[in-house]
Each structure stands twice: as structure tokens, then as C-alpha cells.
Amino acid sequence: MGRHSCCYKQKLRKGLWSPEEDEKLLRHITKYGHGCWSSVPKLAGLQRCGKSCRLRWINYLRPDLKRGTFSQQEENLIIELHAVLGNRWSQIAAQLPGRTDNEIKNLWNSCIKKKLTHRGIDPNTHKPLSDSSTGTTPTTPNHTPISSNQVHNSPTPLSATSDSNQMSPPPSITAVTNHHFPVDDANISNSSSKTKCPNNNNNNTCKENPVLAPTNKDYLVLFDRFLTSHETESSTSSSSRLPPSDNYFHQQHLNYGPNAPPGGLSMNQTSPQLWLTQNYRALQIMNHQFNSNSLSILVNPSEPTTSMGLKPPTSAIPSSSTEPQAASFGINSNVHYYSEAGSASSNSSTSVSNTGSSSSSDNNNNNSFFENSIFSWGLAECSPSDKETRIHPLEDEAEENKLSEYLHNPFLVAAAAAEVTTRQSQSPPETMFNEIKLESHQFLCTGGSSISSACYQQQQQQQQQQFQVSEIYAKDFHRR
DNA sequence: AACTACGCCAACCGCAACCAG
């Protein structure tokens, strides 16, 4: 047992990541791409090994991660896929957009295995335990895939069970886990198996991170509330819900915090389109999954996937691209940070990765910042010389400040996301990368720092459309 | 209030595959 070779070279940190480390890594990768992982910690100024950085990125900081608990449909899909693929978590994860192999593996080991066993199904063979016990290898590591028919004919499919956390409402909406977001809601806490924010029944504060930004999980929870509240407030125009100021997110934080009204956010206090845009991707994913025959989307060997969640840019991004070349980030801040005496940030605002996306466009002047600085996703695919020209230390302070300004400008993020959502609703993405491309369009209107009135009006119209589309999703959600 | 057991999950670890020189 020993550390990875790269870890011998110098004294490297281990364990949980601090907000500062996350920000460094996020900033570096969004700006330069990861390139060679072994060089990332050095260039990003991290005392970590490249392997650790890669893991952190893949499992946590990646922009396309879907957070929240697994839905019943996702669980069923995992079971079906596991029956076919065995413990090939990365391949299973490839069929579940936004989910990581680690996440699925953990879910399997902690929950699904038990559920299956409880239902009398051998989690290894996916056959009834009585059969497995008669001679089959219940714990053999050499998984023998079974046919999809066997899966579908399982005597006690999970979807038909009476588990407490299924179906109404979807677990992904109601459960809050793995972060310290203080949602003080009886409904939520009832549906959550655990809350990791102890001693906050009254004051809504957490021991480690007293002030935290909402996470995607949290938005899912809140989105559910929004859906509920919207049914009674559907007459409210979406245009009136634009974020009133740059303090928008701060107001949200206040609403999440100790001063939150009973039941949390209300429609009049926050922007539903922000909720929608921040959850629309999850909805899309879920909707896609619900509408798919799970086994019909099994691995296509001819189309390699990547656990990075990003398609190789060589095929997706023209070299002389006038196409958007960027990715965007959603809210991604449910950080399970280490707690180091005296050093743990009590305010994780710096770690909030409310980053937007960039765009390469015809308008080089207006978008030079994005075009020149961030989202070089395809770096790993670049030639070494190309890498060298594109990977360099942070040297342009002004540019970096601009990035920081952008990353922390919720209005830009929210407004941009709104347009993305509209575009997505008008033209459903076929792939995750398409989503990224679509999102990258958003800054054509923002001009990098502000939204023109024309764009503003256009956005309002789009938001109206978006809201209508979202209503459809909302109803669909409630049905489930 | 203190202690213990348990569950969850982020992160670590070793191994194998891949790739460039």
C-alpha cells in the first residue's frame, strides 16, 4: 500500500478538499482545461496530486453533474444495467447523464444491494436468492451478465415495491443529503433518510459551514416547492420575476437561512426561472430517462464515452469554429469540505461555482474574454504544442478578475441560463454536449457584462416560453 | 448528555490499459 507515484515527489495534501482548493481547481480547469492531469496541481497552485485533482473534478466539480438523490427510475435503470454489465460502473454511469461511477457504485453498495437482497434477489446474479444459493456464485467477482429478459422478469422488481421513498414525490426532489444546506422543512426532512446538518432544528445553521450556498439538490427541493406553489400562483407573470439586482443570490441565501419564511422560498421572493434553469437540465435528463426504454440505450461500443462527461472536442468543435465552444456550470456548491481547525472557511461563498459559460462567436470584440480565456475542454486532445500554448499560469490578472467578476455575477448567470433554457426547450438537446453548446450561446446577448434592452425583452419572451415548458415538466413531475 | 453502532459518501489505493519516446 502506498501513495500514487506522483504523491511521493512532494508533500501533498490528502483528504477532503477545501473551498479554496476547489476554487483553484475549478478556476484553472475552466480557464485552461485540465490537459495533463499531472500538471494541473502545479499550474493551479494546489498541493495535490493530479490523480486527486482529476477525481475531484470528475466526481464533484464537473459542470454537468446531476445532484440529488437517485430517482426510482434511475435506480431501476442501474439495476437493469448492472444485470447486463456487472460492476462496470463507468459504463453504467455513462447511461446515466450527470451521475458518476463513484456515485453509482456507492449507491449500489449502500442501498440497492440491500434492497435487492431484501426482495430476495441476489444482487450479484440478479436471480432469486433461492436460485443463487443452490449453486450459483453469489459473490463471484466474475459477474455473469444475464439477459434483459431476466431483468425485466425479475420476480420482485423494485419499482413495484412499497419502499417508503419512492414514487410520490420523487426522491430526487424531496431528499436532502450530503451537505449542510439548512432546509427546515418538515416535508423534506421526513422524506430524507438523513440530514447532515445536525443541531439546526431551530437556528438553521451548520456547525461546519454556517453560511452556505444552495446546491443543486437544494434547488431540486426548492423547485418542488415552486411547482407546488406555482399551481396556485400561475397567474404571476414570469417577466416580473427577473432578479432585481446583483444581490439576488444573497437574497436567496437569506431566504434559505434562519429568516426563511415557513416553507422556504415563495414565488414572490425569488426567481422561478432561476429555479427552472438550474433544474431544467435535471428535468431534461429525467424526462429523457423516463421516456427511454432503458435497455435500448445500452452501451454502444462504437461510440466511446467518457467519464468526464465531455465529448471529445475533435468531433464536436470545429477547429475554425464559429460554433460555441464552451460549457457552462450550474450551481455546484454542495461542498462537503474538510474541516480544519481555524482554517475552514465559515463562509463558503468563495466556493460557489456559479460560473456561467462562454461563447466563441462572430463577435470577437465582445466576447474576446471568453474566447480567449476559458473552457478549453478539448485540451487533452490537443497536440503537445497546442497544449503548451494554451496551458500557462494565470498571468493576466485583469482577465482573471474579469472571470471572477463574471463567475460571481449571479445576474449574468441567471439571465444567461434563462436563454439557454429557452433554447433547450425549443430544441431539445440530443446529447449532453449539445446542452453545453447550447448553453454557450447565452453570452451572445450579455455582451459579457450587461444585458441589452433588446435582449432583455427577448429574454422575457423566452422566459415566458420557458415557463410554459416548465409547467409541462412541472405537471409531469407532480404526476410522478 | 454520553456513548455506540450504523450508514453514507468522498477520497484513496492498486492495477491495468494506453501511449509516446
Added chain:
DNA sequence: TCTGGTTGCGGTTGGCGTAGT
């Protein structure tokens, strides 16, 4: 072909929070 570096994967561990006593 060999070698060293890098990446990806799956198994495992350890820390933290919660529930139970």
C-alpha cells in the same frame, strides 16, 4: 520491443453525521 508516464477503473477505507440506547 521496452520503458516510463498518464489515465481510467473498480475495490476499499476512513470520516462524518445520525439514530438508537
